[in-house]
Amino acid sequence: MRICVVGAGAIGGVIAARLAGVADADVSVLARGATLAAVTDRGLRVTSPAGETVTARVAASADAAELGEQDVVIVAVKAQSMAGVAASAGGLLGPSTAVLSTVNGVPWWFLDGFGGPAAGRHLDSVDPGGFIASVLPAARVIGGTVHLSASSPAPGVVSWRSGNGLIVGELDGAASPRLAALAGLLRAGGLDVTVSARIRDDVWYKLWGNLTLNPICALTNASTGPALDDDLVRGFVSAAMLEAKAIGMRIGCPIAQSPEDRHAVTRKLGDFVPSMLQDARAGRPLELDALTGAVRELGSLVGVPTPFVDAIHGLTRLRANAR
Secondary structure (H helix, E strand, C coil): CEEEEECCCHHHHHHHHHHHCCCCCEEEEECCHHHHHHHHHHCEEEECCCCCEEEECCEEECCHHHHCCEEEEEECCCHHHHHHHHHHCHHHEEEEEEEEECCCCCCCCCCCCCCCCCCCCCCCCCCHHHHHHHHCCHHHEEEEEEEEEEEEEECCEEEEEEEEEEEEEECCCCCCHHHHHHHHHHHHCCCEEEECCCHHHHHHHHHHHHHHHHHHHHHHCCCHHHHHHCHHHHHHHHHHHHHHHHHHHHHCCCCCCCHHHHHHHHHHCCCCCCHHHHHHHHCCCCCHHHHHHHHHHHHHHHCCCCHHHHHHHHHHHHHHHHC
16 A cells, blocks of 8 residues: 655654554655655654654655655644645545545544534635645545654654554545555554544544643643643633533534543643644744634534633734744
8 A cells, every 4th residue: 555644743753654664555755845854864763652763764755746646645734734735745646545634623624524504614714715625625535633642853853752542534434445444554553543433523522622722832831731730721721622512512523521521631641742832832833723713613603602712712823923
């Protein structure tokens, strides 16, 4: 199976390196700039949670046409980079190429083919004008959400800190041959893969934890431990989560837990620096629209007010612009 990972950063680097050791996978990465130079010259170096460093040698190029048509394209970039991916990935796509989406937040395909009060609607917050969907339509997409923590301290270098989970599923819940083949290869690479018949539920649940702490940590420069230890901040986070929970109920992605239940799950991960705070400290663009922006837009579509999410979105956006 020919597999190209688009984005050889933290998450993409882990996935590419794990697949590179699978005999039945022909793995490449679409990268650019310093990352491309590092992967080409020295390989992709990943340090595991156990402290072992593996160097994976994979084909790498900034030109999709040079890598050629793939069986699967794994999109492992931040949501704000998706328009650029859509513009550059055409050479990877053949008639039957599947696209595994691991993008955080609400992805461009989320409402396509989904019923409920938002059926047939489009989210401009994540795909202005529908450009991404025109290149990577839902028919190509296998939905996914990642449950592992990693960072990229230098181009082509990944520090994989914890977690090993990857949830994947067809958007219609079907058990397709392409899904089974991809899940098998990911498992052969050592990833803990769950095949889901309701992948939107899994995406929404992960978003439920990310949409508050990620931007609040980026706004305050605090890691997750101190943010949850402050009773006023934790109460504010919980109020925003209740808004998102109400939206989930309206659109068909119910969440049984309470915000305090979810805080307990987060605390088990220890005190960590979430990805948006990593981006803020490095001066990179923030993944805000796919997290809070999309929740605000969905709330407007289904009639759920979002004053707390609005406040998080506006304050974090202002802080990012001020930087």
